[in-house]
Amino acid sequence: MSEAIFPPRQGLAPRAVEWILRHPGLFTLLMVLPIVLWLGIVYIGALIALLMQSFFSIDEFSGVVVREPTLKTYAELLRPANFDIIARTVVMAASVTLASVALAFPIAYFAARYAKGRLKALFYIGVMLPLWSSYLVKVYAWKLVLAKEGILTWVFAKLHLGWLLDAVLGLPVVGGNSLSVSYLGTFLVFTYIWLPYMIIPMQAALERVPAPLLEAAADLGATPRQSFWMVLAPLALPGVVAGSIFTFSLTLGDYIIPQIVGSGRLFLGQAVYMQQGTAGNIPLAAAFTVVPIVIMGVYLTIARKLGAFDAL
């Protein structure tokens, strides 16, 4: 008994602390109480309230929310105008993910296998700097790059490739008046902003591939192409899947990039923003919100099967 050895504590605070320490259950409860009150009740409550609204509908004439359970709002998602938004966003997220894999691989592989000392430091900073720089500053930088009077047009002109840029911009759907008002521009900015999220898990996965394994493949007669597809790629796959969770999910939910660099055609996040704001159609906004949650739920289930969570 501590009373037998030490004199009783003086003062209110030490005694209160001592009392609480003798009731460990209560102590734990007190520790988690703030988080349970805030996240468990207010945040989750608000989240559920929002998602519930997707089962309500809006009266087309009065614009008032009808509080009766219905699937009408979900049916509206399938209307061509709304379905196009979903399809456009998913295609964009998939293209951004594929481009990120292609761009990230040489950087991650070189940094993991060949870069040493100063060169490794350069690669580390080269990935960390864009990762940690302000999101909006990066988007702004791309506005500078893609502007009609900007550096990219200038580079193409200097290389006497201005015709190529014009030809690309002349393409239907992806092209536009200039890169900063085209799908292609949106795609470039998305890819740039989320690329570090692909490089980091990919490099981590590649660093765990033992170099002797690749030499063994070569010694056993595999061509470089074969050892890439049969040895390196399968071992790097969990890292790629882990990175793709970020590139895919972040593209699905973003509403700022397509608003600043884009053709004006809506993406999922913009649709949610518009429906809850100017349009005042909360049920439809909520139904739109359910779409990325469901897509990511399916995606994460597949990713878990492919072992992506071990590579994070």
Added chain:
Amino acid sequence: MHSETRAPLALKLSAAAGLVFLLAPIALIFLYAFSTEEKSFQWPPPGFTLKWLGVTLGRGDVWEALGLSVKVAAISTAIALIMGTLTAAAVARSRFFGRETISLLVILPIALPGIITGISLRSAFALLEIPFSTWTIVLGHATFCIVIVYNNAVARFRRQNAALIDAAMDLGADGLQTFRLVILPNIATALLAGGMLAFALSFDEVIVTTFTAGQQTTLPIWMLEELVRPRQRPVTNVVAMAVVLVTVIPILAAYYLTRDGESTAGAEK
């Protein structure tokens, strides 16, 4: 060393091109901050000037936005430090009903797209009849900052030897003394790292903020307004450069601080 330590030329070139792709846009920010061009994003800049540095320094709205951002980030980080540490301590040190649920709960605000967190919080504020203020921004930011502190703290708590705490108590330290003299020094670096990340995250946050700020302007909101409707490009260029500098310096510092530790850790292999 193995025979094949040289990278194939194609790999070298594409890795170098990748680095240029990653860094060139950021470098461009620095050049534009000194451009004399006011109306467009013209390249190459027609001339260079220091004029816009001075103009930006004299701008009240930029300073106000910066002040609000720093204030929000500081308070959110403080709240996240307290709630994140408490939760991490509870989850790491004891088993209780709903423990797994709490660790999921903490991650949710960062796992879901920001727009969902933003709309949910906005409707919660409307429902509870809380008017927009600095505190609504702080609550929004703290919600997703907690996980950063939590992740750092929970890892440290798991590695900490619980016997140390028992020993301190046995030797006559009271609860507060044990916390101050034994627990806090042990988790201090984890909290510092978590706090810095949380601060950076809050300082840069724009999506949740657009839903919880009302009419107030943080620095990212100021930047967003300039991006949507450019009015003063030269000032925006300078602000963008300042923001990059603010993020570059801690990254370089962190790299040089941890570099020695890493090389000794590598030498043991």
